[in-house]
Amino acid sequence: MVKLTPENPEARALEGLHLYHSARSNCSARVRLLLEEKGLAWTGHHLDLLKKENISAAYFGINPKGLVPALVHDGKVVIESNDILVYLEKQFLEPGFREVDDALQPQIDTWLRKSGELHIPAIKTFQYYKLNAAVLEKTPEEEERYWKLQKDPELLAFHGKHSGGKSFSEADAADAIALLTAVFEEMEQALQASPWLVGGRYSLADISWGPSITTVASGGFDFGPFPAIRRWYDALCRRPQFDRAVLEWRKQAQWEKLKKVKSSYADQTHG
Ligand SMILES: N[C@@H](CCC(=O)N[C@@H](CS)C(=O)NCC(=O)O)C(=O)O
Numbered sequence: 001m002v003k004l005t006p007e008n009p010e011a012r013a014l015e016g017l018h019l020y021h022s023a024r025s026n027c028s029a030r031v032r033l034l035l036e037e038k039g040l041a042w043t044g045h046h047l048d049l050l051k052k053e054n055i056s057a058a059y060f061g062i063n064p065k066g067l068v069p070a071l072v073h074d075g076k077v078v079i080e081s082n083d084i085l086v087y088l089e090k091q092f093l094e095p096g097f098r099e100v101d102d103a104l105q106p107q108i109d110t111w112l113r114k115s116g117e118l119h120i121p122a123i124k125t126f127q128y129y130k131l132n133a134a135v136l137e138k139t140p141e142e143e144e145r146y147w148k149l150q151k152d153p154e155l156l157a158f159h160g161k162h163s164g165g166k167s168f169s170e171a172d173a174a175d176a177i178a179l180l181t182a183v184f185e186e187m188e189q190a191l192q193a194s195p196w197l198v199g200g201r202y203s204l205a206d207i208s209w210g211p212s213i214t215t216v217a218s219g220g221f222d223f224g225p226f227p228a229i230r231r232w233y234d235a236l237c238r239r240p241q242f243d244r245a246v247l248e249w250r251k252q253a254q255w256e257k258l259k260k261v262k263s264s265y266a267d268q269t270h271g
Helices: 026-038 081-093 102-117 119-135 142-148 153-160 170-193 204-218 227-238 240-251 263-266
Strands: 019-022 041-045 070-073 078-080
Touching: 019 026, 019 170, 026 081, 026 204, 026 240, 070 081, 078 081, 081 102, 081 204, 081 240, 102 119, 102 204, 119 153, 119 170, 170 227, 204 227, 204 240
Parallel strands: 019 041
Antiparallel strands: 019 070, 070 078
């Protein structure tokens, strides 16, 4: 986890905790959830992804990948949502969400690592195939801005797949579903043995993965074969913190209802 001085002078001047985030973003939601759980005061800077508010030189001066979330704490920036969770956990000890036996700590780290590694190939690919590519289509002017600002090869390759009206292929979707199925099988096993992912206690692992379930469920992923995940997710949804940090924000951004969603996408979603 790296804490950097942002290029953007306005961000450098910020005091306290500032979160650059977006309503529907599962990566933003996991950070909002931890902030809620810890009862921390934070200032939000909401970026509307539909309006491509993340594609600006000013925002790339905060997160050089142009992604949400980015946390600015007293003028320094931390990016990568799972790194932000670990950062907040270290800075603000109480209440703690890594409180499991030392022997079980690596399991929390493994769930956080998987959450980060699977984001682009599994969660983001699935969701763009189902909905986002249609909703987040860039105008030629937005494309040009993006290709000038973005330097990250993985993101250039990812966004190249849906530029100019293209979309993700059936094969991309099948690969994403296979990755999701494999990780959900592991999760199902863990949750059949215990109410929470690690050590029987609500931890950063649950905070990281809960919002990802919200996202892929809205894309129509079938959780029928995963009863323990459904039970765990229902318990998460009953937490007022989850409601405030995740579900309430999504109500403000119901992309499925947008006219520009092609009927074939709308048919595939239920979120
Ligand atoms: N690995 C990053 C992924 C962040 C990410 O992909 N955020 C999405 C929203 S969930 C985003 O900013 N999408 C806009 C884009 O790809 O340009 C993290 O965990 O923070």
